[in-house]
Amino acid sequence: MGTSCYLVAPLALYARRFSADRFAMLAGLHMGMGTIGTLLATAPLAFAAAAIGWRASFCVVAAVMGVAWLLVALLVRAPPQPALGAPPRRSARASREFAR
Numbered sequence: 001m002g003t004s005c006y007l008v009a010p011l012a013l014y015a016r017r018f019s020a021d022r023f024a025m026l027a028g029l030h031m032g033m034g035t036i037g038t039l040l041a042t043a044p045l046a047f048a049a050a051a052i053g054w055r056a057s058f059c060v061v062a063a064v065m066g067v068a069w070l071l072v073a074l075l076v077r078a079p080p081q082p083a084l085g086a087p088p089r090r091s092a093r094a095s096r097e098f099a100r
Contacts, residue, residue, distance in 0.1 A: 007031075007034070011030070013076070014026045014027060014030075045057060
């Protein structure tokens with residue numbers, strides 16, 4: 001639950017801003033990079049915990065995540081809203097595929 005925002009929020013962003021083909025590629029890339037990141041982060045975190053303690057290590061990680069949050073808040077913009085009265089961007093084919 002604590003890290004669900006690192007998966008669900010990007011997936012929602014990909015779904016809103018990219019086509020279905022690109023979404024699948026981005027979702028797979030996101031999952032793969034997240035898994036590699038988890039594997040690569042274990043050794044540095046273990047070394048930091050041994051050197052400065054686990055509490056200080058987690059405070060450093062929290063500070064880095066705070067900076068990442070700030071960058072996302074400053075750089076990621078909401079998608080443009082469709083004009084009033086504009087039809088939704090859906091096709092009959094997409095609706096049929098969704099219903100399967």
